Amino acid sequence: MSNQNFIDQIKVFCRSGSGGPGSVHFHRDKNTTKGGPDGGDGGKGGHIILKGNKNLWTLLHLRYQKHLLAKNGEPGMGLQKTGADAEDIVIDVPLGTIVRDYETDAKMVEITEDNQEEIILVGGKGGLGNINFKSSTKQAPEYAQPGIPGVEKTFILELKLLADVGLVGLPNVGKSTLLSVISAAKPKIANYEFTTLTPNVGVVKHRDYQSFVVADIPGIIKGASEGKGLGIQFLRHIERNSILLFMVSAENLNIKEQYLTLLNELEKFNPALLVKKRIIAITKSDLLDDELKEEISKTLPKIPSLFISSATMQGITELKDLLWNTLNREIEF
Numbered sequence: 001m002s003n004q005n006f007i008d009q010i011k012v013f014c015r016s017g018s019g020g021p022g023s024v025h026f027h028r029d030k031n032t033t034k035g036g037p038d039g040g041d042g043g044k045g046g047h048i049i050l051k052g053n054k055n056l057w058t059l060l061h062l063r064y065q066k067h068l069l070a071k072n073g074e075p076g077m078g079l080q081k082t083g084a085d086a087e088d089i090v091i092d093v094p095l096g097t098i099v100r101d102y103e104t105d106a107k108m109v110e111i112t113e114d115n116q117e118e119i120i121l122v123g124g125k126g127g128l129g130n131i132n133f134k135s136s137t138k139q140a141p142e143y144a145q146p147g148i149p150g151v152e153k154t155f156i157l158e159l160k161l162l163a164d165v166g167l168v169g170l171p172n173v174g175k176s177t178l179l180s181v182i183s184a185a186k187p188k189i190a191n192y193e194f195t196t197l198t199p200n201v202g203v204v205k206h207r208d209y210q211s212f213v214v215a216d217i218p219g220i221i222k223g224a225s226e227g228k229g230l231g232i233q234f235l236r237h238i239e240r241n242s243i244l245l246f247m248v249s250a251e252n253l254n255i256k257e258q259y260l261t262l263l264n265e266l267e268k269f270n271p272a273l274l275v276k277k278r279i280i281a282i283t284k285s286d287l288l289d290d291e292l293k294e295e296i297s298k299t300l301p302k303i304p305s306l307f308i309s310s311a312t313m314q315g316i317t318e319l320k321d322l323l324w325n326t327l328n329r330e331i332e333f
Contacts, residue, residue: 017045019147
C-alpha cells in the first residue's frame with residue numbers, strides 16, 4: 001500500500017438529520033366539513049452510523065468525504081399519515097477505528113468487529129401531529145410539535161491496525177524483508193533507512209492451516225516518542241498487538257543497548273506497551289558464527305530470543321512456532 005493510499009487519521013464534520021414536524025390537519029371529505037384532528041407525526045431524521053468492514057485497511061475513502069450530512073425526516077400529513085423517516089448515513093470503516101470528539105479528545109466509539117454498527121450522531125425524533133393532543137377539553141388542537149433538531153459535531157477518526165504481532169525495530173533491520181518472507185505481503189524493500197513509510201500488514205500461515213496477523217511499522221529511532229523520525233506517526237498501531245517482536249540487526253555492535261533504546265521509546269509513548277509479551281529476533285544472523293551467537297546470547301535480556309536470517313531462512317520456522325505458541329497459550333516471560 002503506497003504512502004498516498006494509507007490514511008490512518010482524518011477529521012470529519014457530521015450532522016444528523018432533524019425530525020420532521022408534526023402535521024396540524026383536520027379531517028375533511030365530501031361528507032365532513034369540520035372533522036376532528038388527523039395530523040400525523042413527522043418522520044425521524046437520519047442517523048450517522050459507522051460500520052466495521054474487515055476488508056478495509058485505511059481511511060482513504062473518507063479523504064474527500066469530510067462532511068457527512070444526514071437528511072431531515074419528512075413532515076407528517078393529514079389522515080394520520082406519518083412522514084417518511086430519513087435514510088441513515090452508514091459509513092464503512094476499518095476494524096480498529098476509534099472515534100474521538102474533536103473538541104474534547106474524548107473517546108466516543110471503537111469499531112473492532114466486522115459489521116459492528118455504532119451510531120455516532122442520533123437523528124432527531126419526528127414531532128407529534130395534532131391528533132395526539134386531542135382531549136375531552138380540547139377537541140380541535142391547532143398545534144403540533146416541531147421535529148427535534150439534528151446534532152452537529154466534528155470527530156477525529158483514528159485507525160489502530162488490528163494485528164497479533166507488531167514488528168519493532170530501528171530502520172533497516174529487516175522488518176519488511178521478514179514480513180515478505182513469512183506472509184504474502186509485498187512491502188517495499190531496499191538497503192536504506194525509512195524504506196517503510198506506512199504500516200504493512202501480512203497474514204502468516206502456520207501449521208495445520210492456522211494463521212496470525214503481523215504488522216510492520218516504519219523504523220523507530222531514538223527520540224521517536226518526541227517526534228523524531230517517522231515512527232511516532234505510527235506507534236499507535238502497535239498498541240493493539242498481543243506480542244511485540246523486537247528486531248535487532250546482527251550488524252549492531254551492542255544488541256542489548258539497541259533493544260533498550262527501542263523499549264525506552266515505547267515506554268515514553270505509552271507505558272502500557274511494556275506489559276505486552278516481548279520477543280527478540282536478531283536479524284541477519286547468517287553473518288554470525290556459533291561462537292559469536294553464544295557471546296551475544298549472554299548479553300540478552302531474560303525474554304525469549306532467537307537468531308534469524310530472512311536471506312537463508314535460518315530460524316524462520318522456529319520464529320513462527322514461537323509466535324504462534326505465545327499467542328495461543330500462556331508463556332511466562
